[in-house]
Amino acid sequence: MTANSNKRSSTVWTPPTSPDDLVQTQAAWNATYNALAVPQRRDTEAFRRRLLRLSVRLWWHPYWNTARSVPAARTGLRQLARTRGAARAA
Template identity: 40%
Template sequence: MASFPFPDDLIHLQQQWTRTYNLLAVGQEKGAADLRRVLIGLSCLISGHPFWRAGGYSAVRRVELRRAAEAAAGGEQQLVVRYTDGTFTVSDPGAQPS
């Protein structure tokens, strides 16, 4: 799969999005509503970024952006949240479901 050259500010926005998502997933001290608002704002900034005008916004390019943000300095992987039998569980991306 081809890799796309993403601008640094878009990589940084995606890293902020992932950090905010991970905080929401593990239920940090900051209120969930505040974190959701931040997540929505970051989603808007990412999807409205001028980079997408050139090649279009697609699921493939969003996945590549997430991978590029994870690989860049300061990047982290998005936690996996599963809902099973009325319970949410949070795990690292490489963990197998139980």
């Protein structure tokens, strides 16, 4: 066991095949979720429908049939999409 073994890794997960469509879908899901979270928004129905469609695309993407550790890969995907989204906003 190393001295840093219990610390979080600062590296970002990258899938071996780099499914860009999956990362883009996760980024779109994040943006839609954030738009839906705006208080006193009136057009929530369209955002809810979009969030549901994106959730289905994320859940049933063919990549998950080949991923070794699906829970870790899903977490890594969310982190990667957030990182790329923050980089684009900067």
